Amino acid sequence: MRYLRTFIVLCSMIAISHGFAQATGSGEVAEKNIPIQVTEVAPGLYFQYHHQESNNAWLVTSDGVLVIDARQHPQRAEELLAAIRKTTDQPIRWVINTHAHGDHYFGNSVFKREGAIFIAHQDTLGMMQQHFDSEMNRRQGYFRQMKLDPSLVKLVLPDISFDRSLTLNLGGRVVELLYLGPGQNPGDTFVRFPKEKVIFAGGPFSKASWPNPSFTPSITKWVEILRSIAVMDIDIYLGGHGDIGIKEDVIKEAKMLEDFDYEIRSAYAKGMSREEMVRELKFSAYRDIRNYYRMNLFISSYYHLLKTGKPENAYP
Numbered sequence: 432m433r434y435l436r437t438f439i440v441l442c443s444m445i446a447i448s449h450g451f452a453q454a455t456g457s458g459e460v461a462e463k464n465i466p467i468q469v470t471e472v473a474p475g476l477y478f479q480y481h482h483q484e485s486n487n488a489w490l491v492t493s494d495g496v497l498v499i500d501a502r503q504h505p506q507r508a509e510e511l512l513a514a515i516r517k518t519t520d521q522p523i524r525w526v527i528n529t530h531a532h533g534d535h536y537f538g539n540s541v542f543k544r545e546g547a548i549f550i551a552h553q554d555t556l557g558m559m560q561q562h563f564d565s566e567m568n569r570r571q572g573y574f575r576q577m578k579l580d581p582s583l584v585k586l587v588l589p590d591i592s593f594d595r596s597l598t599l600n601l602g603g604r605v606v607e608l609l610y611l612g613p614g615q616n617p618g619d620t621f622v623r624f625p626k627e628k629v630i631f632a633g634g635p636f637s638k639a640s641w642p643n644p645s646f647t648p649s650i651t652k653w654v655e656i657l658r659s660i661a662v663m664d665i666d667i668y669l670g671g672h673g674d675i676g677i678k679e680d681v682i683k684e685a686k687m688l689e690d691f692d693y694e695i696r697s698a699y700a701k702g703m704s705r706e707e708m709v710r711e712l713k714f715s716a717y718r719d720i721r722n723y724y725r726m727n728l729f730i731s732s733y734y735h736l737l738k739t740g741k742p743e744n745a746y747p
């Protein structure tokens with residue numbers, strides 16, 4: 432971690448938990464004041480950790496700036512742009528949307544105005560086209576709570592989509608976009624910086640946090656993907672949510688999802704109902720992990736997947 436250099440960006444808004452519309456457990460209280468942090472994880476490669484909302488990264492090159500993800504509202508994207516401007520005057524040339532959740536692309540219009548070219552996996556493009564309205568609907572509580580005008584959110588689609596992988600050479604820096612199959616979401620894109628040994632892992636990885644499993648078509652596949660990125664020649668793992676991670680954090684998440692998968696599959700095979708599972712499966716070993724308070728919802732979503740073969744939430 433020798434490159435790490437952290438700037439604390441004072442968070443002017445009243446910080447609220449990511450699960451704004453949910454009841455919060457005791458573990459959610461102390462973390463509300465975690466400030467936004469910008470860290471230079473490798474020369475010219477910055478990571479913005481926004482605990483209450485979603486994360487971003489940007490790479491400054493002599494050809495311009497590449498940004499990963501675009502926040503949840505144009506106003507939040509303006510704040511991201513201001514943070515980028517503290518590190519460089521270079522033009523914003525490229526934006527990668529790692530997956531089609533609104534908290535990662537609803538701010539696209541700001542970077543479109545800056546002249547950026549947008550890149551995403553073809554399934555992310557499909558999800559944006561089909562599910563923009565439902566994404567908007569499920570984020571109305573956030574907009575209200577943050578006093579952000581939803582009508583300012585415009586659908587800006589990727590200009591370039593890819594299938595398996597795409598390698599960019601920008602001002603002498605190499606950036607690899609990888610699709611390893613659906614993890615948390617169809618279209619999940621990993622952005623690897625091979626020389627810097629850093630990867631931005633978007634939806635599938637968030638350090639020390641229960642990820643929402645209601646979008647995945649297969650937890651087994653998701654675990655496989657996490658294990659495959661854990662053995663890559665990478666030192667720093669950046670999630671779409673959560674703080675900076677290392678290999679051990681990725682392996683911990685894989686193990687947690689594996690246990691979740693095993694327990695629920697076993698209960699399902701025994702004929703337990705959704706209600707019985709929600710009542711009896713506690714996953715107590717993981718009760719200190721962020722978002723544990725949403726466990727009932729997670730169990731219920733996975734039951735739905737096992738019963739119907741389809742994720743509870745949107746699928747392309």
Ligand SMILES: [Zn+2]
Pocket residue numbers: 485532534535671672
């Ligand atoms: Zn997200």
